[in-house]
Every structure is written in C-alpha cells, then in structure tokens.
Amino acid sequence: MLLLAVIVLILYFARDLLIPLTFALTLSFVLAPAVSRLERRRVPRVLAVALTCIVAFIGIFSVGYVVSRQLLNVANDLPAYRLNIQRKMATVHSPAEQSLEKAFNAVEGISGDITTTAPPTALQQPLTQIQPVRVVDTDRSQLQATADLLMRFLRPIGTVGVVIVFSIYLLMKREELRHRILLLAGMGRINLMTQALQEAATRISQYLLFQLAVNAAYGILFGGGLYLIGVPDATLWGALAGILRIVPYVGTATSLALPLIVSLAISTTWLPPILILGLFLALELTATNFVEPWLYSTRTGISSLALLAMAIFWALLWGWPGLILSTPLTVCIVVLGRHVPQLSFLHTLLGTDAELSAEALFYERLLAMDQQEARAVANRFLDGKPLVELYDSVLIPSLALVEQDRHQGNLDDKRSDFFFLTIGEIVAELTDYHQKEPADSAPTTPRRISRPVETDFAVVCISVSDQADELTTLMLGQLMERASHPTLLLSAASVAGEILDSLAAEPTTVVFISALPPFAFSQARAICQRVRSHLPNNRIVVGLWNSPSDPDQTPEQLIERFGSGKPNTIVTSLAQALQQVTNWHLQQSSQFMRF
Template identity: 35%
Template sequence: MLLASAPSLRFMVGLVIAALIITGLYAGRTILVPLALAFLLSFVLDPLVVRLKRLGLPRLPAVLLVVVATLSVLGVTAVFVTNEARVLSEQLPSYQTTIRKKLRSLAQELRAPGMFEGAKRTLDIVQSEVEAATPAPGSSRKSRGGTVQQVQVQPRELSPAQQALAAFDALKRPLTDAGLVLVFVVFILLDRVDLRDRLLRLLGANLHRATDAMDEAGDRISRYLIMQLMVNVSYGIPMALGLWAIGVPGAFLWGALAGLMRFVPYAGPFIAALFPLTLAFAVSPGWELVLWTVALIVLLELISNNVIEPWLYGSSTGLSILSLIVAATFWATLWGPVGLIMSTPLTVCLLVVGRYLPQLAFLDVLLGSQPVLDEPTRIYQRLLAGDPEEAIELSVTQIEALKGSVPTFYGQVALPVLRMAMGDHMRVATPEHRLRLFQGMDALLDDLQEQFPPPAATIPAVQQQPIVCLGGKWELDHIAARMAAHALALQGWPAQTRSFGTLTAEHLDELALDDAQIVCVVWLANEPVAAARHFCRRLHRRWPHVRIVLALWGEPLEPLTEQDAAQALGAEAVALSLAETVARVGELQGGHLQDAFEEAPIPEDDAERVQALLASGVLHSDRVRQACLHTAKRAADIFDMPQAMVSLVDGEHQIALCSHGQLVAGDGLAGRERDDAQAGPARMPRRLSLCAHVVAQRQAMVVPDVARDARFAGNPALRERGVRFYAGAPLRDAAGHVLGSLCLLDVRPRAFDARELRLMQAMADDLMAVWGEDSEAAGAAPGPVPAPPAAPASATVGQVVP
C-alpha cells in the first residue's frame, strides 16, 4: 500500500516544496532582487577583471578599476541622457499648436459620417427616449432645494524644500537598491573563487558534474548578456542615426532609450517606440514624419529579430520560445519589472540545474529547446496512437533529409522503431497497441514501397538468383524482413518476403524454397543464437543448396567473431545491421565486399584548398609538427585511444604530419610505424584515406565499426592496419578551407557521442590557432588560423560548453 502511494506522496511533497520556494522568492524580494542583479552584473564584469589580472594587476585593484570604469560609463550616459531630455523639454511648448491642429483634424475625421452612422443614430434615439421616460434620481429634491453648487478642491502648493523631500522619498528605494547592488557586485568579484568553491560543495559530491554545471551556467549567462548588449547597441545606434536623418528631435536620446529598453523582454521595444512616434506626431504638421518613423522602427525590428539576433544568439540560452514567455510572466509577477529583465538568465540557471541534477531533470524537459523525442521515438509514438498517416509523413521527411536514401532510413530510423517495439512487446504493450503497431508498420512499408519503387533490373537474368527474406519468429521479425527485401530491391537484387511462423514441418513446406538461392533470416530478439542455429540446421537439411544470411539486428554477438559466428550458427554470413545485410547478400550474389569501398569525392574548390595548404608552410615547420604531436598525445590520453594522428590532404595523398600511439593489429605494424616516423611524414593514397572524406564533407565524421560499414569495409589500407574505429575532426583555416583532420583510430569498434565529437572539434580549432601563431612568429606566409568555432573552448583542453 505504501509502495503504491509512494509516487503520489513524492509528487505532493514536490508541490509543497515548490510552493514554499515560490513564497520565499516573493517574500524575500527586497534582498533577493539586488543580489540577483549583482550576480548578473558580475557575469559581465568578471571577464574584464580576469583580463586585468592576466596583465599583472592584483585582484582588488582590478575589481575597483572595473567597477569605477563601469560607474563612469553609466554616469556619462546618464549626463548625456539628462542633457538631451532637458533640451527636448525646452522645445516641447513650441509643438503645442501642431498637436492641437492634428487632434482637431482627427476629431473631425472621427465625427464624419461613416459606414455605421445609421446604426449609431438609431442607438442615440433609443437612448434619448429611455432617458426621457426614466426620471433622474434626486430630481424632486433638486426641484425643492434649488441648484447644487459644484465644489473643486485645489491642491496645496509645496515649498521647494517639501518638493525636494518628496523627490527623495520617491528615489529612496531605487537608490537603496542600487547601493546594495554595488556592494554585492564588489564583494562577489572579490570573493569569486570562494563563492565558486562553496557552490561546488552545495551541488554535491560529484565534482565532475558540479563543475560542468557551473561552467555551463556561467558560460550561457555571460554569452547571453554580452550578446544582448551587442544586439541592443546594434539596434540603438541605427535607430538614433535614422531618427536624426529623418528629422525627429532628440534622436540620440530615443536611440539610447531604444537600446536600453530592449533589455526588457517583449514590452521594452514597444515602450521605446512610443516616444519617437509621439514626438514625430507632434513635430510635423503632416503625416510624413510619422510614417517615416514607423517604417524605420519596423525595418530595424525585422533586421534585428530575423538577422542580428539569430546570428549572435544562436543557441546561447538553450531555452524554448514558450519557456521564455512563461518565464518572463512568472518572474515579472514575482519581482516586477526587474524580474522581467532577469527572467532569461534566471531561467537558464534552472535549465542547467535540471540538466545536471537527476531529481530536477523535468526542468530540462520543460524549459529546453532541444527535442525531447528523437525521430524513431516520434514515429513509434504515432504508430501506438493509431496515426499511421503522420508516421508516414515523418518518415518521408526523414528520407528527404537523408537525401532520398530509403535503406539508410530503414537502418537509422525504422529499425530502432522495431527494437523499441520488441522491448515493449512483452512488458507494457497491450494487444490493442500491438495491433496498431503492426497495421501502422504495414501501411508505412506499403506507402514507402509505392513511393520508392525499385529500379529496373540491372543484373543479367542469368546471374539473378532469387532472394527470400524471412522473419525469424515474431511478427516484428517479418516486418523487418520486408524492410530488408525492399532495401535489396532498391539495390537491384530480386528479393521477396514469405510468411513464416513456428519452426514446424508444415511451415517449412509452405516456404517453397526450391527456387531460392539465398535466404535472409531476420531476428530482432536479444538472444537468437540457439533459435538461429536450429533454424539453419533444419533449413540446410531440407534445402542443401540454399545459402543463408543471418541478419541478427538485436544485440551484437560479443563472444564470437564474424567468421566464428557464421560457422557456429551454420550460416554463410552473419550481419548485424541492415547496411551490412545488403552488403553480405551482394557478396553472395557475386560481388566482393572486401574489394569494394567508397572513395572520397573531390570538392569543387580543391585546387584552391591545396594551394592554401602549400602556402601555409605547415608541411615544413618543425614547430607546427611539435604542436601537432602535443595535440595528438593529448587527444589519445583524453579519449583513451591507442592512436591519434594529425593528417593533411593534398591533391594526391594523405600526409600524416604526426602520430602518437600504435595500433597493435597486424604483423610487424609497430616496426613499420617507427620506420615511417624516422623517414618523415607517412603518405597514403588519397582515395584510400578516411581523412579525405572529412575534407570532402567539411565536417566531423565517425565510423563506429569500419569492418561492418559497407562504405569502408573493403578499404585495403584500413583492413591491413586492422582499423575498426575512426573519428576525425576537420582542420579549417581562416578562409574556411579544410586542410586535413585530427583523427582517432582503434582496432576495436567503439561508440563516440556528440559531446565527445564537439570536444574533439574544439581541440582541432585550438591546434589551428597554434598554427597561425607559429606561422606569424616564424615570419612565414599567413598560416591557417581557426575559423570561429560553433561554441567557445576553454583554455585547458578545449572543453566545449554545450
């Protein structure tokens, strides 16, 4: 009973805690608002303090210098704004005549007959008749007592001293808050290291997770505030110049106000636009100035919202649009206008906390902008909901994103859908859900086969050998067999599916495999070894001429190698993915997988790229080679790889500029690597190079298992070296040319997630920065310098902040 009520109890406790926290935020806003403002300002000012410390200035003078400089800038700005406001206030009385004329003109326009004039007259007549029939309250008393005299209360005039006290009372709270913010900022900047240590202690014993959370939160908030400042400046300056050009008085005042008010989300731009529009209305007798002002504001808003902000912000906050709106409403309700200004940074902190604390992971789901469901999960959910039409639409969209490759869609999207269904089949799926899934997948495959029919047969009829695809046991296996048959047909192989159930003599008779030469059997179960071995034995006993390809698309076979698995199971080939299944079937059809591989394409600007490589001078720089060796050593240690390499690609070869570590597969390989290192940079034909694919694609590339990748399994250079894993990050120069790659190699298959790939790219960018510095120090031609990375790297090992 207690176990059953535990989730509900935890939910209620969570709601109570959330209510107490919100109440505390509201009740303590007098102290919390200045403290939060101080923390936000410290995020902006701390980089300046750090830069002064690197120049040799102690921390206390650096903090005082930054604070004094900031106050000076704010004071100069306040003086400028006050002076502009004073000049404008002196000019306002001269605009009274223009304002009266325009208001009278507008009143006349409003009183002119319109399309609803008849209805208005009718309502006026009805209203007058009702008022005439209804006696006015107190009319009898008025008639007896005479007319009522109107009394008007005149406010008492204040002396100058009283006016000064009233102004002081109005400014007392803002001045007090400003003083608190200043004191908090100074002490936060002085005790930044101690505060960081205390926060690390509060976040828990996992130092890695706490460090990542603090780094990410600080980086996101700092980037957001700096980008916000740049956006506001890029909006305020053109606004001031534009208003000055069209003749609106106080143009620089309104430009400064527009840049300042954009710190207030949503409402700020409208408030800032109200003042120049009102003044344009008051200044000019006509409407041209108002129209020009409206056009200027609309143009700047379009450019800022659609060009400047997406370019500068990117994914700096990671918040969704809806969460930004809800957060602005929430913080404005709690802390007023100041809460509205701080809503985005505060919500970013909540997002980061939810990302790194499992107990608050729901915050990352609710507030983040990243999709919470991947494409296989979305399609699976639509099938479970009985909506195959939307599942088909999502699938076609994915195929278009994959450049029309249906086999790639099957392998990367549809197959994970079937694996999720297999995992849920016996645990949580109801019969209704299973029926919806089977019917939806049938409709999906029927639609894809209709939209993407196989091409005309390109293989001579005498060489075409019928291929039959069977499901191992379950209905899901049969659906996977349909996918395999369609993928084979798209490659030009004659493939078909046949229904198969339990392994009995009656079902074997129904298969009718007398004319089949190759049978591809698909299993999605996690442990299909015993069933697959028994099936192969029965199948060979009945049809000895049939060659079997076992497509084990569930869990990989860890204890056995590829050849051992095929022999132990009694099959001619074993494939662990759809792409490998197609390749193995093609091999049995007469193709040679071990002799075929995909050569890297040549980019259109390859001649210019090679010229940039030769002009950089890095091929003959010992200092560059030492920097590359240092980066390779660091990469091998960080990612725990047996070998890391920095390679360049010219017109004909891949040139291994430096390499750290050794692959231990193959006879005598270590000795050959030492000889290559002594003789100079090793060279490989460009057509055999995986780094050449990175150069052609202009982006990072990961191959988890080279031997099972149909694109590279037949590469003789990789097969000789025993390479099973490859990851490469491009090395870009200032012009955007990809000169080579920083790559990792291993003799066993490995997984490499997106975070590791970003870290590797950051290390490649750091290396390119060193190349540029070495080239300038040596007086060579301008060498490659790093292109602006997608995310900034740290100063230690190139750690990327997501």
C-alpha cells in the first residue's frame, strides 16, 4: 500500500511530463505496425518513421482544422436562431407553472410596496461602506493579460510538440527502450518482462485499432441518421461524434449535445430533437452493450466495471488527458498484475477472467446453504462431459475444502453435515447419468471395441475413516459399477479378518483404500498394512484423492513410506483409478486367452 501511494503521488506531481510521454507511447503503438511494414519492404527506418509520422500528423491536424472551422461557423450562426429557441422554451412551461410564477411576482410586488411605504428605522438605515482605493498600473496589467493569453496558446502547442518528439524517438529507438526495461528488470526476469511487454503492446494495439473502427462506424451511422432527419452539417456532427468517442463518457454526451442544440435552434417542432435523441440512444446502447464488450473486454482483458472505475481515477489524477488514456494505462496495469506475483491483486480486481472456479463456486454455494444453486453449478459443469470429470474437478476438491476447514475448526457440524448430505444426494442422482453426444457431431462408423473375455474382475473399496472418505468411496464404486466391475463398498471398521481371509481366495480382486487429505496418510498406511498381511497376492491401490504432487518425492519413494504394507500403486484421481483397473483387467484377459 505504501508503494502504491508513492506511485500515485509521483503520477500526480509529474503529470506535466508523464502526460505527453503517455500520449506519445500510445501513438507509437498505433504507428509501429506501419513502420514495421515499411521496414520489411527494405525502407530505412529513418525514412519509414518520417513518412509514417508526416502522414499521421497531417491527417490529425487536417481533421482538427476542418472540424474547428466548421464549429466556429455553426457557433456564429446560432445567435440568429435565438428567438426560435426562446419560443420552444416557452412552450415547455405548463399553465400551472405560469400561474405559480404570477403568484410569486405578485407577492414580491406587495412586499416591495410595504418596504417602500414603511418609514425606515435606525437599524434599517443603509451603512456607508468605505471602499479601499487601489492604484492600478495599466501598462503592467495589460502586459500580464497578454502574457496569460500567450501562455494559453503556447502551453498546448508545447505539449503537442513534446508528444511529437517523444513519438518519433519511441519509434526510432524502440529496441533500445525495450532493452533498458529488460536491464532494469534483471537477468532473472527477462522471460517475464518479455511476455509482459509483448502482451501489453498487443492488447493496446488491438484496442486502439478496434476503437478506431468502432468510432468510425459510429460516426458514419450517426451522421447518416442526422442527414435523414434533416439536421444541417450532418457530416460534421458524424465526424465529431467519432472523434469525441475517444474521450469516454464525456465525449459521447458532447457529441449528442451539439447537434441537439442546432436542431432545437432551426426546427419549428419537437420532432427532430426527439428523433436525434432516439438515434443516439439506439446507437449508444448497441455500441456499449453489445459491440464494445465483445471487442474490448476480450482484447484488453478488463472488466466493464473496472473500465468505469479506472476512467474516474485517471480523470481525477490527470484531468481530461487521463480520461482519454484511461484504457491503455489500465491495460498496462492488468498486464503487470498478470505477470508480477506481487501485483496479482490488480489482475484480480480489474481483469475479466477473475472468476471463481467451478469447485470454489460449488463450495461457496454450499457454504451459503444454497443447495439449488450448488446443483445448478454441478449440472452446468457436467453438461456434455463424462461423470468422472465432475467428480475429480468439482466434488472431490470441494470435499477437500470441507475437510480442511473442518479440521481447522472453521466449519461447524451443521454446515458440514449439510455438505455431506447434498453431495451424497448428487452422487446418488447421477447413478443413471448418460453423457450427451454433441448435437453437431457427424455420425461415424461404429468401431469394434475389444472387450475383456473374463468378466469376473471384482473391486473392493474401503473408506479410511470419516464421512468424506465414504463419499469418495461411493463415487469410486459407482464408476467401477458403470465400467462393469463388480464392486463391494466397505468401511474401515467393517473390515474384519474373516472378510480379508475370504478375499485371499480371489487373487484377481483389486482392493482400493480410499482416503481424502488432509491427515489421511497415516490412517491409509495402517489399513494398507493390515490388508496386505491378509492379502499378500492381491493388487492393492491407495487413492489419495486430490493430493498435490510433491516434486521432491517420486511415486516409488511414496510407496516405500507404507513399510511392510506397500501397495501396488498410488493414484490421486478417479480417472487414474479407472485407467489402472482397466489396464489390469485387459492384461488378465490377454493371459486368459493365451491359455
């Protein structure tokens, strides 16, 4: 927070230098593709930059000159329509308002008569105030006024000159500038900063190009609509609307106000102003609600609310230049938040893809005890997907979050029971689930799938301890049944020696020990050692569901930690469990076919 406060202070007090530099940087993003194209055609960089800048600045200044001249002509013609405007304003007042105005005038007249006829008292005698005498140097005041007038013209001219110089320098020395930024970042962050610079340049360039296209289309449609309505200088108002849309929110309101004033001045009825307002609303609602979110949000990576908030922030910090530059500056901030871990909160606050994952949203809805919305989250995720993906990606991670909060004392028994009950009901309802085929998938020739000859390949699923382990065991057993494997579900308390001795006579039976972290390894190891002592020849699989992989520990080392009860393998997802059982079944079937 202290660093952010220092940065904001620097941006505020150094705005006289940073505003032209930012304008130049934004302009260089627009002109850099044209310079690169000329360089690819073997045009020297100096000549390419000169040609591009000359064409760009001549176009900008020409449009600005023509638009300003026409605006001055319209402003000079408006006083001629003063009577027409007053007549329209007079028709707005209702008879009730006119009667009320007459009543106020009468009251004011009566009070004036009373005050003039009553003899003034001593307290009502006007006090004579002594006015201070100032000696004004007319020559100096005129010189100061002339200097102020010159500064009003020289300041924007100087700013434009600085922008031009910075733009040319950035286009000529863009590799040198990139190298300086990489040197500041350090050798260990070259990859990070290269990705950040490339992403920022791509996003800003795409945003500016799409904004140019949208504003041009908006101006053409607005000018064409004004021409059909009958507003004079429709081309001027269309061009002005396209230009002013560069300034967010304020520019759009200004582009409506100017032709609306002209229409009020020259028209004899209220129909043209109403049509202009309807045209503006139709174009603006279409652009802001459909076109711009589709183009800008995906290209810039900024949410609509963040665009509005950052526009207000930059406008308060830099004035109208900040309002114009708010989107490119916010793009840079979002890119920094994406690539710099210390600033990741900026990407979370301002980015478009800062949404809760399916398992987090499912868990959050169950925390709010909203069973209907939690089911809706699961159904939306499952649409067109296999059942095992829902279990591995949503339900089991949610159960892991429940176990973590429950063991830390952050979840009461009422909510945890609600969790287990809801997830158990969802799993029971999905027993007969069938994956939907895509509607647009072309019919294919059915392939012949080789199925195992022997079908007697049973699976015994043992849950380690609590209700969460029992639910994961239920999911595993359901998937095994759907894969045509006879399945038996047991709890750790019900695994007696007699049951294990009976399973020893069936060496093809696979034993799954289901455990959900945290605090699952020690219990799973104890059960695995007891099962292995009775079943030395059976395959044993330990399912440590949703367990993060340890890069410092190989699977063989993890198996060695089980001591005398080493399992054959360890899996961390139900998809791995299904694949492992299928592979063993196919191996056993192929051996059976040889005999």
